[in-house]
Amino acid sequence: MFFPASVLTSTLIITLFLLTYPLVLSLFSAPLKSSWATTHVKPAVKGAFFVSLLPLILFINFGMEQVVSTWTWSHTLTFDMSVSFKFDHYSLIFTPVALYVTWSILEFATWYMQDDPHMNRFFKYLLIFLIAMIVLVTADNLFQLFIGWEGVGIMSFLLIGWWSGRADANTNPRRHPSHNRVGDIGLIFALAWMATNMNSWELQQIFVALKGFNVTPPVLGLIIAAAGKSAQFGLHPWLPSAMEGPTPVSALLHSSTMVVAGIFLLIRMSPMIEKSPAALTLCLCLGALTSMFTACCALTHNDLKKVIAFSTASQLGLMMVTIGLNQPHLAFLHICMHAFFKAMLFLCSGSIIHSLGGEQDIRKMGALHRQTPWTSSCFIVGTLALTGMPFLSGFFSKDAIIEAMTTSYLNTWALVLTLFATAFTAIYSVRLIYFVLMPNPRSMTITPIGEANPQVLNPLKRLVWGSIFAGLWFTLGINPLKIPVMSMPPTIKLTALLVTIAGLLIALWFISPSGARIQTTLFPTPHHFTSMLGYYPTLVHRMTPKLSLMWGQTAADQTIDQNWLEEIGPKATATLSKPLITITSEMQQGRMKTHLLFFFLGLTLMCSMIIY
């Protein structure tokens, strides 16, 4: 059966059209009905998902890929910018995954946000975000990628601060642009370097013209950009703060799509990054540090959504480690697998939090496995997939990454940190299951517990199918882009599993009932260190503004006000004038001796003029 190449382009253009049509229609039509989100947006995304399956099937069956250049944006003598789309391995697989996850989240959001008076605007924001994300992943030039990059950043900021009536929801979104902007500077630097040295922003042209260039500076800019967007260590505090937003926002943006944009950028630019061993080492070490640090923070936190956010940051660190191992296809596989089970975990947490009347503290939950069996089952499947339980979706990507890491001859420190992070993942996952779902109820007695709503259950069921089978489908259906690592001793092969089991046993030991009395101490304990997030926000977020304000006060008050405006300005006039005034006023006191002095001085002057 022969399919012309235009089928690929047409189906993907139809996908984009289906997503933009509700937005454009809302601009020109009468005021929207309250059911507009349910009748227009959700079916549009659902239809776009099914349409996007055709190019995926064509890719899997025939290996069909395409680059489409349409309209020329800007055309100078030597520099062209055009609207071009790259439909390759990465974009053809990610688009249906993102649309599938978004479809489930939108259906959940129709229930979650039903009492919100601006639900239509919320759905519009989500749709704009989705379009920006697809523009980002299908971009064939860095300028178009940058447009998508900024688009997802802006929508993330608007959506985190959705409940603007709450003080925390107003203050916490400010962390997001402040950290992301630092990353954006890196991306802009990389863009500038490529424009000046390679005279192009087209990916094909950049990769072909790499020979002879020292690519370390622009690659460092790209890594900084990814560190900002994907919450790597140093620019990570915005991700737990972003949990102030509604749960559908956390599920879509801050677990599946937006946060992986940084990693996706590095995957796209991997032909350039692999030319710089220093950059690869930086990715490896930064990713390992992020993975370990955020896993430590997740061990001791009690807010359900924040624990899942730290877990997301830890998995993003693992993806960065994979980039450092020069295995971008494995990082991409983990992005796709992670999207399924992490979105499902967030939706489960949203359902649980709503069922308990807004309670987010896991210490005040419990025994939900009897009251919400479907949600509990999906939650357990999601956490097991997260830990890399064999033959769930997370296993296929995570195990492959750890095998590649243990058989490499790279930084042993990064390897050890990542193994610790893997163990910690198992520990906090078991901790979550235990506190949230078992054993005895610790919540308020009268709460709206229930999951009989199909708008809650259908998305969870859809995502649980993906969390269980997606790994198998992807591994069987799609050939790897690099030779997989398969020759290793049995100990190395079983490292991931052994480390996870060790973490599981440690977690079971910790949560076992203990008769020992917990003693409080005067000195900070490791628990305090992790529950305060390593004191990082306190040190960085308070110290830097405090130093700036102190310097500003010194500059403005002491230097400008007290020195320039006082000592040198008016006061200088007074200081200089005072002695003269004193002398002059002393002379005009009406004293006889002063008059006689001036008389004899005048007489002496007259005599000397007459004589000479």
Added chain:
Amino acid sequence: MGAHLVRRYVTETDTEPDPTKKYEFDPQFGFEEREAREMVATQDQMNLAMLPLEQRDYCAQHLLKLMKCKRDTFPNLLACKHERHDWDYCEHQDYVMRMKEYERERRLQLRKKRIASQPEAA
């Protein structure tokens, strides 16, 4: 895990070969009957299949058979087990060959060092 690291950085720093650099000893040294490996898959075949550069190795013919099998048996994802095994086994044999070459180079370096130290001992 780690034995090669100890040898490389602690015990045999001067004789441990660097796998990223060309080996010092000729492949035919002591192996006169050895023949050069030949690619089975041709350049044209690999170009038509649009294989990435990293996958154009001495096992590419098995990969091409696997890709053809997957295309012919789609949507049955569970098919082509034998072709996949053939490719994996070929890659494993290639890995074993690389490790043997590395070990050969390491032993030849040790032999060279041993020979150089014998006149000094005498």
